[in-house]
Amino acid sequence: MKRExxxxxxxxxxxxxxxAPSGSxxxxxxxxxxxxxxxxxxxxxxxxxxxxxxxxAQTIVSNLPPAFxxxxxxxxxxxxxxxxxxxxxxxxxxxxxxDGTHPYGHSPPGATRVLIExxxxxxxxxxxxxHGRGAAFGDALARVLEATGSCVEREYYVNDAGRQxxxxxxxxxxxYREYLTRVTQAFPSAGYQGDYIRDLxxxxxxxxxxxxxxxxxxxPLPPDTPESDGADRHVDARIALMxxxxxxxxxxxxxxxxxxxxxxxxxQDLLEFGVRYDRFYSxxxxxxxxxxxxxxxxxxxxxxxxxxDGALWFRASTHGDEKDRVLMRSNGAYTYFAPDLAYxxxxxxxxxxxxxxxxxxxxxxYAPRIRAGLEALGEDPHHLEVRLVQFAVxxxxxxxxxxxxxxxxxxxxxxxxxxxxRDAARFFYVMRSETQHLDFDLDLAKSQSQENPVxxxxxxxxxxxxxxxxxxxxxxxxDQSDRQDWERLDQPLERTLLTILxxxxxxxxxxxxxxxxxxxxxxxxxxxxxxxxxxxxVPLLVSERSLRNARxxxxxxxxxxxxxxxxxxxxxxxxxx
RNA sequence: GCGCCCGUAGCUCAGUUGGAUAGAGCGCAGCCCUCCGAAGGCUGAGGCCACAGGUUCGAAUCCUGUCGGGCGCGCCA
Numbered sequence: 001m002k003r004e005x006x007x008x009x010x011x012x013x014x015x016x017x018x019x020a021p022s023g024s025x026x027x028x029x030x031x032x033x034x035x036x037x038x039x040x041x042x043x044x045x046x047x048x049x050x051x052x053x054x055x056x057a058q059t060i061v062s063n064l065p066p067a068f069x070x071x072x073x074x075x076x077x078x079x080x081x082x083x084x085x086x087x088x089x090x091x092x093x094x095x096x097x098x099d100g101t102h103p104y105g106h107s108p109p110g111a112t113r114v115l116i117e118x119x120x121x122x123x124x125x126x127x128x129x130x131h132g133r134g135a136a137f138g139d140a141l142a143r144v145l146e147a148t149g150s151c152v153e154r155e156y157y158v159n160d161a162g163r164q165x166x167x168x169x170x171x172x173x174x175x176y177r178e179y180l181t182r183v184t185q186a187f188p189s190a191g192y193q194g195d196y197i198r199d200l201x202x203x204x205x206x207x208x209x210x211x212x213x214x215x216x217x218x219x220p221l222p223p224d225t226p227e228s229d230g231a232d233r234h235v236d237a238r239i240a241l242m243x244x245x246x247x248x249x250x251x252x253x254x255x256x257x258x259x260x261x262x263x264x265x266x267x268q269d270l271l272e273f274g275v276r277y278d279r280f281y282s283x284x285x286x287x288x289x290x291x292x293x294x295x296x297x298x299x300x301x302x303x304x305x306x307x308x309d310g311a312l313w314f315r316a317s318t319h320g321d322e323k324d325r326v327l328m329r330s331n332g333a334y335t336y337f338a339p340d341l342a343y344x345x346x347x348x349x350x351x352x353x354x355x356x357x358x359x360x361x362x363x364x365x366y367a368p369r370i371r372a373g374l375e376a377l378g379e380d381p382h383h384l385e386v387r388l389v390q391f392a393v394x395x396x397x398x399x400x401x402x403x404x405x406x407x408x409x410x411x412x413x414x415x416x417x418x419x420x421x422r423d424a425a426r427f428f429y430v431m432r433s434e435t436q437h438l439d440f441d442l443d444l445a446k447s448q449s450q451e452n453p454v455x456x457x458x459x460x461x462x463x464x465x466x467x468x469x470x471x472x473x474x475x476x477x478x479d480q481s482d483r484q485d486w487e488r489l490d491q492p493l494e495r496t497l498l499t500i501l502x503x504x505x506x507x508x509x510x511x512x513x514x515x516x517x518x519x520x521x522x523x524x525x526x527x528x529x530x531x532x533x534x535x536x537x538v539p540l541l542v543s544e545r546s547l548r549n550a551r552x553x554x555x556x557x558x559x560x561x562x563x564x565x566x567x568x569x570x571x572x573x574x575x576x577x
Numbered sequence: 578g579c580g581c582c583c584g585u586a587g588c589u590c591a592g593u594u595g596g597a598u599a600g601a602g603c604g605c606a607g608c609c610c611u612c613c614g615a616a617g618g619c620u621g622a623g624g625c626c627a628c629a630g631g632u633u634c635g636a637a638u639c640c641u642g643u644c645g646g647g648c649g650c651g652c653c654a
Binding site: 023024027028029030031034038040043044046047053076078079080122124159162163164229232309310311312313322323326327328329330331333335336360361362363364365367368388390391431432433435436437438439441444447448449451452453455456458459460462463466467470471474506507510514518519522525526529532533535536537539540541577 | 579580581582583588589590591592593594595596597598599600601602603604609612613614615616617618619633634635646647648649650651652653654
């Protein structure tokens with residue numbers, strides 16, 4: 001609708017030989033008295049034309065091509081042009097909504113290929129509530145992009161190489177020996193202490209029996225002190241002893257087992273959260289397939305590296321990063337930056353039109369570093385779109401729920417979903433702009449009343465479903481064949497509801513363009529409210545057939561949009577509650 | 578100290594890429610079921626858009642500075 005009107009205005013400007021100003025010609029006025037749409041082109045053009053805005057507006061309006069969409073057009077003294085839509089235009093949109101072959105507001109799949117990487121949490125523990133927000137946001141964004149015609153792939157980058165995997169293996173192995181020997185072992189403070197490690201150890205016993213049972217207590221160990229890096233040195237020594245005790249092959253077997261199980265746990269958590277990935281991309285594969293080495297070679301060829309203090313550095317500061325970055329440490333081990341950059345180079349080369357990275361806000365230093373690397377490699381760094389998701393803080397009974405990663409006693413995504421349900425969790429996560437810190441009120445998310453926005457929206461959907469069940473019982477099925485009936489939709493509340501419904505395509509477009517799924521949540525609340533008001537004020541199951549058909553059609557359309565919007569957020573649309 | 582994000586109603590937040598008199602929800606004060614779901618509806622009060630400058634026909638929105646909050650700044654991951 002907006003697009004049609006914009007075309008009209010464009011045509012008028014072309015006819016007049018005036019150059020359209022940048023930005024949108026048509027917008028939604030916030031005052032309902034200012035029409036369904038309005039334009040401020042005249043104000044923008046007045047100065048360059050040397051005429052008054054009012055005169056410009058009058059000229060434009062008199063040059064508009066005739067359009068059936070427009071019922072009435074009003075020029076305000078300031079120069080605003082206000083457009084009131086015809087009922088015919090509204091009903092044409094209603095017909096599009098009711099058309100079952102194509103969801104209203106969606107675009108058919110096009111050629112644009114998008115890769116969206118999100119969550120990508122390290123596989124050394126279960127997902128927590130911070131990851132949950134990234135998951136809800138990333139997946140909703142993916143769904144919105146799909147709905148607006150993009151071909152989307154969801155990808156999870158698995159940091160399954162390096163020291164943290166060693167720590168995971170060690171942690172599991174210690175619990176494994178405890179499990180078998182019933183003797184409590186000294187547990188390193190830098191190890192992973194959560195109960196899930198015990199679960200993994202139990203599974204290891206189930207799968208492999210006691211074949212990894214060895215002793216590692218021989219050498220004197222560095223003390224496990226919190227001062228300086230005592231804990232790190234201690235854990236590294238324990239890892240070395242473990243490797244020695246098990247031998248390379250068995251060590252790799254334990255590590256692979258722990259890694260595989262951990263990944264499976266994460267995959268399962270995400271699946272139950274309604275998030276399905278197309279690909280889990282392994283960091284380790286970048287080593288085994290030589291991409292890390294190739295990256296280093298490419299950078300060196302381009303003169304982007306140098307050696308200092310025995311380490312290999314990348315000249316990041318010449319590409320906009322605040323300082324140079326180490327690629328390979330003096331001990332010969334790669335930093336995480338090297339494979340991460342190799343990964344992003346690989347993504348670039350796979351030929352997507354858009355690359356989106358959803359990261360936690362604590363990773364904001366990461367983007368300039370990767371961009372610097374891509375630029376040094378001759379890629380366009382702006383091709384990578386980074387969305388930073390701010391933290392979520394849980395509140396229970398008005399009190400902040402403390403989150404501590406130490407001792408592994410953080411709130412997991414699974415616990416959150418168990419407590420408030422998947423629908424509430426997903427809706428609350430994406431209800432606010434991802435740039436905002438999120439206060440997640442657990443009590444509100446659980447409450448089943450109007451104060452809870454999820455229930456409010458879902459209730460509107462269930463209410464319509466119930467209405468149609470009532471119809472069926474009374475033998476008053478909706479007859480969609482006769483669209484002449486729709487002209488009976490002449491109540492102000494019906495017009496209000498219709499104008500909200502026809503806005504849906506614009507909301508989707510805006511949410512897709514701005515990576516802003518929260519706009520959909522906002523919109524659904526508004527739509528639900530308009531429906532509830534309508535439902536309350538206007539009798540729907542009236543005896544007169546044509547009037548009843550008209551009103552039921554409107555309800556039917558509202559139901560379709562509510563269900564569609566909820567599904568884009570990954571929230572169910574129940575028929576009964 | 579440097580960098581990124583954020584300051585809008587008592588609380589939690591929108592604000593359509595610079596437009597008209599500033600928008601919701603919750604909370605608060607009232608009112609509304611003989612009726613298709615009251616898990617609902619209606620009405621009301623509540624604002625110096627953190628502060629100070631600047632840009633222009635026009636600023637919550639853009640620029641600069643100040644104050645306040647969150648986060649990040651390793652040969653960690």
